């Protein structure tokens with residue numbers, strides 16, 4: 316059953332980053348002894364974890380969302396009011412104009428709900444005409460209000476890569492995770508994206524989907540899932556898309572709440588630890604990316620952002636951007652990081668290794 320409010324609005328302790336970190340450190344709650352993520356990295360000579368480069372600039376433009384999904388690591392929802400200001404966006408643009416990032420990845424909440432969203436994209440394109448711009452669109456926002464109906468056309472005009480969550484190709488499983496009616500609206504939104512050319516062969520307009528497991532288990536093989544999704548969506552709804560990214564649920568925020576309530580926390584952590592893959596650890600996404608929060612602070616990734624673990628450098632805000640310090644920083648790791656290194660690994664672009 317979907318929550319109607321964020322953990323924060325419910326005044327649930329897990330709405331606080333400090334409490335989540337306390338839970339992740341609490342060995343008694345696990346009911347067993349598991350190694351720390353740090354010790355796993357040490358065993359393969361990868362600690363301290365440092366970046367290999369800075370390619371991806373991921374900006375979380377706000378926690379407001381039209382949905383309240385059960386697994387959301389942002390604890391987003393309509394009741395969240397944290398939104399990036401135009402001033403902070405300008406500071407991001409100034410950094411993007413100056414440093415050689417390859418990709419800008421806009422996420423939220425529903426990033427399109429930020430009132431400056433379109434202006435922001437136009438400005439990024441102006442200062443970096445060829446940079447890859449990704450928007451993590453939840454699909455239903457396109458159908459939520461008339462003012463969003465033209466988003467597919469806006470995305471097309473600005474050569475945006477669209478990445479959208481669709482937990483499964485059936486209504487039952489998708490709605491269970493994302494809310495009643497979400498599957499039907501998502502299908503309509505995907506058809507609207509296809510209509511302007513997204514996902515269709517030869518258009519160069521990329522539409523990728525994101526799958527995540529419905530419960531406390533690891534995703535199955537990404538390539539196999541992609542085939543299943545493609546076959547089902549094409550046959551039933553004439554929908555095309557490019558790639559499917561299979562991602563692992565990270566044990567923080569609302570998914571952590573689910574694990575604790577269902578009594579599966581210890582088992583899930585053990586599953587992640589047992590499936591630790593050194594090849595995936597080498598490729599974790601924090602090694603080539605940086606995450607910026609709605610209020611302009613810098614983090615190693617969107618998960619560390621939600622845990623309020625800022626980058627380990629003296630300048631931690633976009634207004635004081637120090638490229639050299641950031642590219643040589645030590646990445647902050649904790650037990651949730653096992654979610655990125657289990658089996659074939661997990662990143663914002665799906666798996667990172669062989670399993």
Ligand code: SF4
Pocket residue numbers: 380381382383384386387388389390391392423424425453
């Ligand atoms: S659509 Fe995304 S940001 Fe919004 S509640 Fe769902 S998972 Fe969170």
Ligand code: SF4
Pocket residue numbers: 599600601602615616617618619646647648649651652655
């Ligand atoms: S959770 Fe973040 S910091 Fe930890 S391994 Fe994953 S990307 Fe890196």
